[in-house]
Amino acid sequence: MSGIVFLLVAASIFFISLVVYNVLMKGFEQYQERYLNRQLEDLSEMFLFVDPKQMLLLSLSVMVLAFLVGIFFFGYVVTAMLTITGFFFPTMLVRYYRKRRIQMFNVQLVDALSQIGNSLKAGQTFLQAMDGVTRDAPVPLSQEFGLTLKEVKLGTSMEDALNNMTQRVECDDLDLVVVSTNIARQLGGNMAEMFDTIAATIRERFRIEGRIKALTAQGKLQGWIVASLPLVLWFVMDYMRPDLMEPMLMHWFGYVLIAMIIFMEALGVFFIRRIVNIDV
Numbered sequence: 001m002s003g004i005v006f007l008l009v010a011a012s013i014f015f016i017s018l019v020v021y022n023v024l025m026k027g028f029e030q031y032q033e034r035y036l037n038r039q040l041e042d043l044s045e046m047f048l049f050v051d052p053k054q055m056l057l058l059s060l061s062v063m064v065l066a067f068l069v070g071i072f073f074f075g076y077v078v079t080a081m082l083t084i085t086g087f088f089f090p091t092m093l094v095r096y097y098r099k100r101r102i103q104m105f106n107v108q109l110v111d112a113l114s115q116i117g118n119s120l121k122a123g124q125t126f127l128q129a130m131d132g133v134t135r136d137a138p139v140p141l142s143q144e145f146g147l148t149l150k151e152v153k154l155g156t157s158m159e160d161a162l163n164n165m166t167q168r169v170e171c172d173d174l175d176l177v178v179v180s181t182n183i184a185r186q187l188g189g190n191m192a193e194m195f196d197t198i199a200a201t202i203r204e205r206f207r208i209e210g211r212i213k214a215l216t217a218q219g220k221l222q223g224w225i226v227a228s229l230p231l232v233l234w235f236v237m238d239y240m241r242p243d244l245m246e247p248m249l250m251h252w253f254g255y256v257l258i259a260m261i262i263f264m265e266a267l268g269v270f271f272i273r274r275i276v277n278i279d280v
Contacts, residue, residue, distance in 0.1 A: 055090065063087040076249065101140050102171055108141040109173055110202050117195035126191065127152065144169055158185065173202050223272035227265050
């Protein structure tokens with residue numbers, strides 16, 4: 001009889017483990033499809049080629065490190081927040097550098113357009129002008145223009161090579177340049193004057209954006225200060241009167257209250273950023 005019970009228990013554990021395994025595998029597939037593939041695509045577009053297993057191992061390593069830091073130095077609530085943040089930290093870091101790379105490309109594009117326009121005025125072809133930009137411009141613009149030239153040399157049409165660059169960079173200013181260039185190449189026109197006009201337009205937009213950032217900097221700073229006050233007050237009260245703060249971490253009402261505070265803080269930061277962020 002005991003043998004039959006043992007077999008039934010073992011079979012139950014086996015099937016439960018199989019179900020858990022299938023659920024975890026489906027969750028990993030969804031994570032890989034939604035986040036990991038996009039993350040690796042962003043890295044490859046920045047000319048950084050990383051294996052998917054290495055990226056997943058990095059995310060798990062940061063998560064474990066954040067968990068250990070939370071366990072040894074903070075409470076359970078902070079540990080849970082650090083663990084979740086640690087798992088997604090590499091993804092957020094890739095998105096940050098991806099955004100920073102696009103901003104650097106935008107700044108470098110203005111000088112590149114002026115250089116292309118001057119080269120066309122001097123009698124060079126469009127390919128020769130792009131080759132000059134590739135040699136003189138810093139990273140990342142030189143990498144993107146250089147890859148476009150290599151695609152043309154391998155047989156890709158200029159229009160397709162430029163369109164491929166816009167898909168890699170995902171820059172609105174570059175989209176305008178590529179569309180204007182393709183139209184000018186098909187219908188004819190003064191391309192040198194066109195590049196000078198686009199460069200002047202982008203410079204004016206940068207000037208307006210800089211003025212808007214200066215005017216909204218105070219509002220952004222106030223938003224971050226107001227959002228950080230509850231957290232600062234928590235640490236101050238926990239240092240001065242820990243006996244009053246411990247019950248919040250020992251009862252379900254305290255956890256619900258902390259969750260509501262985090263949700264309202266995130267909601268307030270979101271609305272403040274929506275108010276002060278102005279697109280030009």
